[in-house]
Amino acid sequence: MAHTDTLEQTLRELLAAQPLAVLATHGDEGPYASLVAVAATDDLRHLLFATTRATRKFANLQADARVALLVDNRSNQAADFRDAVAATVRGRAEEVQEAERGPLLALYLARHPHLRDFVAAPTCAFLKVHVASYFVVTRFQEVMELHIKP
Amino acid sequence: MNVLIPLQRLAASDLPKAGGKAVALARMMQAGLCVPDGVAVATAAYDQYVSDTGLRSRVLLELGRKRFEDMRWEEMWDAALRIRNLFLTTPLPAALRDDLSQGLAARFGTTPVVVRSSAPSEDTAATSFAGLHESYVNVVGADAILDHISLVWASLWSDRALLYRQELGLDVQQSTMAVVVQELVAGERSGVAFSRSPTDPAQAVVEAVHGLNEGMVDGTVEPDRWVLDRQTGRVLTHRPAEREKAVVPCGQGTRLEPLAPPQRAEPPLAETEVGTVFGLARRAEGHFGAPQDVEWTYRGERLSLLQSRAITTDVGDDEDGRRWYLSLTRSFENLTQLRQRIEGELLPAMDAEAAEMAEQDLATLTDDALADEIERRRAIHQKWHDVYWSDFIPFAHGARLFGQVYNDTVRPTDPFEFTRLLAATEMTSLARNRELGRLAAMLRSDPALAQTLAADAAADAGGPFEATLSDFLARYSVMPAGQSGEREGVVRLLCEMAAHPPTAERGHEADGADLRTSFLAHFEGAERQQAEDLLDLGRASYRLRDNDNIHLQAVEDEWLRAASEGKRRLAASGNAEGKVRLADVLREDEAATDDTAAQPDAEAHTAKSRQILGQPAGPGVATGAARVLEGPDNLFDVQAGEIVVCDAIDPNMTFVVPLSAGIVERRGGMLIHGAIIAREYGLPCVTGVPDATTRIHTGDTVTVDGYLGIVTVAS
Numbered sequence: 001m002a003h004t005d006t007l008e009q010t011l012r013e014l015l016a017a018q019p020l021a022v023l024a025t026h027g028d029e030g031p032y033a034s035l036v037a038v039a040a041t042d043d044l045r046h047l048l049f050a051t052t053r054a055t056r057k058f059a060n061l062q063a064d065a066r067v068a069l070l071v072d073n074r075s076n077q078a079a080d081f082r083d084a085v086a087a088t089v090r091g092r093a094e095e096v097q098e099a100e101r102g103p104l105l106a107l108y109l110a111r112h113p114h115l116r117d118f119v120a121a122p123t124c125a126f127l128k129v130h131v132a133s134y135f136v137v138t139r140f141q142e143v144m145e146l147h148i149k150p
Numbered sequence: 151m152n153v154l155i156p157l158q159r160l161a162a163s164d165l166p167k168a169g170g171k172a173v174a175l176a177r178m179m180q181a182g183l184c185v186p187d188g189v190a191v192a193t194a195a196y197d198q199y200v201s202d203t204g205l206r207s208r209v210l211l212e213l214g215r216k217r218f219e220d221m222r223w224e225e226m227w228d229a230a231l232r233i234r235n236l237f238l239t240t241p242l243p244a245a246l247r248d249d250l251s252q253g254l255a256a257r258f259g260t261t262p263v264v265v266r267s268s269a270p271s272e273d274t275a276a277t278s279f280a281g282l283h284e285s286y287v288n289v290v291g292a293d294a295i296l297d298h299i300s301l302v303w304a305s306l307w308s309d310r311a312l313l314y315r316q317e318l319g320l321d322v323q324q325s326t327m328a329v330v331v332q333e334l335v336a337g338e339r340s341g342v343a344f345s346r347s348p349t350d351p352a353q354a355v356v357e358a359v360h361g362l363n364e365g366m367v368d369g370t371v372e373p374d375r376w377v378l379d380r381q382t383g384r385v386l387t388h389r390p391a392e393r394e395k396a397v398v399p400c401g402q403g404t405r406l407e408p409l410a411p412p413q414r415a416e417p418p419l420a421e422t423e424v425g426t427v428f429g430l431a432r433r434a435e436g437h438f439g440a441p442q443d444v445e446w447t448y449r450g451e452r453l454s455l456l457q458s459r460a461i462t463t464d465v466g467d468d469e470d471g472r473r474w475y476l477s478l479t480r481s482f483e484n485l486t487q488l489r490q491r492i493e494g495e496l497l498p499a500m501d502a503e504a505a506e507m508a509e510q511d512l513a514t515l516t517d518d519a520l521a522d523e524i525e526r527r528r529a530i531h532q533k534w535h536d537v538y539w540s541d542f543i544p545f546a547h548g549a550r551l552f553g554q555v556y557n558d559t560v561r562p563t564d565p566f567e568f569t570r571l572l573a574a575t576e577m578t579s580l581a582r583n584r585e586l587g588r589l590a591a592m593l594r595s596d597p598a599l600a601q602t603l604a605a606d607a608a609a610d611a612g613g614p615f616e617a618t619l620s621d622f623l624a625r626y627s628v629m630p631a632g633q634s635g636e637r638e639g640v641v642r643l644l645c646e647m648a649a650h651p652p653t654a655e656r657g658h659e660a661d662g663a664d665l666r667t668s669f670l671a672h673f674e675g676a677e678r679q680q681a682e683d684l685l686d687l688g689r690a691s692y693r694l695r696d697n698d699n700i701h702l703q704a705v706e707d708e709w710l711r712a713a714s715e716g717k718r719r720l721a722a723s724g725n726a727e728g729k730v731r732l733a734d735v736l737r738e739d740e741a742a743t744d745d746t747a748a749q750p751d752a753e754a755h756t757a758k759s760r761q762i763l764g765q766p767a768g769p770g771v772a773t774g775a776a777r778v779l780e781g782p783d784n785l786f787d788v789q790a791g792e793i794v795v796c797d798a799i800d801p802n803m804t805f806v807v808p809l810s811a812g813i814v815e816r817r818g819g820m821l822i823h824g825a826i827i828a829r830e831y832g833l834p835c836v837t838g839v840p841d842a843t844t845r846i847h848t849g850d851t852v853t854v855d856g857y858l859g860i861v862t863v864a865s
Contacts, residue, residue, distance in 0.1 A: 112204075
């Protein structure tokens with residue numbers, strides 16, 4: 001239990017500090033990685049991000065909703081191997097439904113207020129990742145897993 | 151946090167938090183000069199506002215769309231307008247608002263005030279950016295003061311400030327703005343004084359008007375002007391003005407009103423008062439240790455100093471055209487006069503000249519007479535081309551002026567909502583498109599004829615269609631004169647139009663009427679009439695921006711028609727013998743027309759573009775095959791549902807717009823022709839896409855996102 005609390009705390013701190021994550025999707029030509037602005041719900045069950053519908057990542061998601069994300073706090077220094085935390089997130093992405101849009105959007109915009117106009121555009125999709133697992137790497141090789149109860 | 155600092159308490163070391171203007175006023179006040187009392191709103195208030203609300207990042211995003219170097223002036227104006235609207239529609243954080251509101255209410259109550267910018271970087275000896283940022287006169291009550299503080303903050307990112315971003319050291323992360331709120335002195339006579347003349351170091355200058363000096367500063371009211379000997383203070387010359395009007399406080403703001411006859415007859419200052427004003431400027435110079443440019447006002451016998459700053463040479467030079475751009479910002483009065491000149495004199499004269507040339511039978515002229523005629527027409531075209539820059543483009547500022555007033559009043563979410571109100575007006579290119587629509591409908595209802603013409607565009611259609619088509623071609627020019635294939639091109643276009651359902655205009659009448667009603671509802675009494683007049687001016691400006699190119703094109707066509715006749719004769723004669731003069735004239739012509747060729751963007755890209763950022767200029771989204779327009783030749787190749795990609799949609803090209811599904815333009819701006827027409831037809835439009843015609847190829851599948859200003863090119 002203590003491990004779970006500590007891990008969740010580490011994740012919350014990491015997600016609170018990092019505005020951006022690398023999103024991996026999968027398409028006809030293989031894996032595809034993109035940088036997205038993310039926000040996490042407090043229960044760590046969902047990560048939110050937005051993209052326009054004309055993008056490759058959105059097309060990939062339409063065909064295959066499975067995603068991985070990488071959130072990390074590296075500073076590109078040697079010390080990263082000791083200090084950096086990286087979390088790989090696995091889950092399934094879907095568009096946020098109208099009924100829950102209000103509170104999730106408020107959460108997202110509190111994190112990224114400058115994206116207000118972007119998210120409001122009809123051409124922009126607002127998505128949430130149902131997180132299945134977090135894989136948290138510290139001290140270079142120390143890996144902890146957190147599996148989210150469905 | 152105490153963000154309101156009384157002017158009396160400011161010291162020179164407060165410059166970073168109170169700005170140059172506040173510190174200069176405080177210094178004058180502390181030196182015993184009569185300065186209206188007030189407070190400085192510290193830069194910390196701006197910083198907290200833009201940080202807590204995310205505005206700083208939004209401004210960064212807005213200005214990060216494109217490199218400044220690649221932005222046209224119109225795009226800077228658009229960006230500044232969007233940013234201004236962000237400030238207008240983003241409320242202050244509650245705690246900051248309460249702080250300011252209570253402090254301002256306690257200090258000023260219902261006393262009218264002036265709200266002015268006080269940037270830490272302005273009013274220093276090295277950089278004098280007179281009038282670069284905003285100031286507002288006669289603002290009453292804490293809420294109104296807060297609104298105007300937001301506007302002053304936004305002026306940190308005005309088009310004028312963006313233009314001088316390098317000199318100002320403008321930086322989204324670092325730049326900040328303080329504000330001065332001062333009690334208004336409702337001066338009866340006001341003006342400026344230069345303790346040393348900018349043009350003659352041995353002289354000084356005093357200028358004065360009746361009323362407030364706002365009218366003089368923006369050029370609406372002409373001042374009386376005195377030149378003095380700087381050493382003795384003796385008046386050397388006095389140039390009286392045509393004293394007709396004065397700016398006076400009115401409601402919230404000011405109003406221009408006619409002067410009473412006694413004031414018209416009298417200079418605003420008696421000669422002894424001229425000396426007193428000069429003395430004030432000299433005292434300011436003594437305190438600051440450098441010649442000063444002061445603003446002053448007399449109420450009764452009491453002379454107040456409103457502002458003092460070092461005289462510097464003019465900001466920037468004219469080589470980069472910035473001064474020309476700044477001259478576009480004109481007052482309502484000035485624009486009204488310009489409109490009368492354009493509608494009453496220039497356009498009729500231009501049309502008459504085009505008509506006179508059109509009637510002339512060029513075939514009857516001798517070769518030398520034709521050469522003379524080509525030269526005459528080239529000069530006529532040059533003359534109107536110059537008028538286009540000196541009068542027509544400045545008049546386009548009327549639409550901008552209206553847009554700013556509309557946004558300040560209505561505070562719409564969409565900063566370009568005002569264009570829907572302006573668009574409810576008749577435009578020549580739309581009328582022409584409607585006629586094309588009628589011709590297409592004739593074909594649609596006559597499949598046999600449509601089939602014949604689709605097979606052979608040169609076939610004689612006969613009957614009412616042929617007559618209507620001939621009439622259309624006689625009245626409208628859709629291709630530069632001298633280019634062949636106009637009729638065939640139009641027939642091909644009509645066949646394409648007939649094969650698809652008609653495209654509707656958006657029908658702005660109803661939409662425009664609603665917006666008009668809600669806009670005018672914000673005004674009462676005399677202000678309402680002013681608002682109506684401004685709307686009328688804005689519409690005239692918007693309409694002319696669309697129509698002026700068509701008038702100019704008619705003149706150019708006549709010049710090219712003569713040139714074309716000359717070329718035909720040269721070609722027919724086999725050699726230039728006996729036609730030396732004609733050949734010379736035509737060579738000059740080539741040189742003249744070569745200048746008008748589109749300049750390619752600086753850099754050609756070899757990497758393939760996937761997603762390109764431009765400016766959102768018409769809401770909507772569409773995906774289709776790209777049709778890159780390179781010139782008049784492939785204009786008629788446009789097929790229904792294609793995305794038109796071009797350098798700039800000329801008003802003479804707009805007939806292909808209703809066929810297309812979306813527009814992508816290299817040239818940027820919300821009020822440029824292509825954007826106006828795209829919005830008329832409800833088509834998604836992205837403008838300001840660098841190298842659009844080289845980065846996108848005909849046949850590419852393109853998605854135009856007119857909401858966000860993104861063009862996506864599929865592989």
